[in-house]
Amino acid sequence: MTSAQYLWLAYDFQGHQWLADWIAGIGQAAGAVGTFVAVVVALGAGRRAQRLRDEDRADRDAAQARMISVHVVDRFSPDAVPTNIRTSEHEQTISIRNDSLEPVFRAGVIDMRLADEPQDGRHRWELVPNLAQTARRQVIEPGGSAKFDVRYFDSAGEIAWPEGDMIVSIEFRDSRGLVWRRDNDDEPVRKKQ
Numbered sequence: 001m002t003s004a005q006y007l008w009l010a011y012d013f014q015g016h017q018w019l020a021d022w023i024a025g026i027g028q029a030a031g032a033v034g035t036f037v038a039v040v041v042a043l044g045a046g047r048r049a050q051r052l053r054d055e056d057r058a059d060r061d062a063a064q065a066r067m068i069s070v071h072v073v074d075r076f077s078p079d080a081v082p083t084n085i086r087t088s089e090h091e092q093t094i095s096i097r098n099d100s101l102e103p104v105f106r107a108g109v110i111d112m113r114l115a116d117e118p119q120d121g122r123h124r125w126e127l128v129p130n131l132a133q134t135a136r137r138q139v140i141e142p143g144g145s146a147k148f149d150v151r152y153f154d155s156a157g158e159i160a161w162p163e164g165d166m167i168v169s170i171e172f173r174d175s176r177g178l179v180w181r182r183d184n185d186d187e188p189v190r191k192k193q
Helices: 003-015 018-062
Strands: 067-073 091-098 103-116 124-127 138-142 145-153 166-173 177-184
Touching: 018 177, 067 177, 091 103, 091 138, 091 166, 103 124, 103 145, 138 145, 145 177
Parallel strands: none
Antiparallel strands: 067 091, 091 145, 103 138, 103 166, 124 145, 166 177
16 A cells, blocks of 8 residues: 555545644644744834834934033132132132034033032032023033033032032033933933923
8 A cells, every 4th residue: 555545544534534634733833833933023123123213313312412511620729718608719610512513502500519429418519690600501502612600518518629520410402402411421311301
């Protein structure tokens, strides 16, 4: 007997198609597994493509914000001794510079602390009252800068010369209307509006 005859006998055994049904079932199960794998791969590729688009968009959004920098400029020597709490001997100037090709709006200093001090530390700071200075600059043109005079106070509330590296946090609105916060030269962080 040939193999074809054996298959025919198995197929026709007592009028049942059990072997053919079993083979068809295996084919259907394999097809279902293949379809499931294809769906999982397609969903994974779609998620990855969306993540790459989101990262690219976030990078484009932050392009101008990366061009805004903050610098601390010491105005007087740390050996200066104030004679009155409202004198300017212990002032520092915070400079916000716009090196982008577009203006930025409402730029201002929002926090200032020593690098090794927690954000809710005991020291405080204030903008020095100045007729030419406001808490926020309405516009900083491309290539321009805004300067803010500040005083730093120690834990006893006395004007002090900060010892150590300063972290200065600024906030501004870019030309697309997005609001950003930047600490020194760290990566800018977009604020929710």
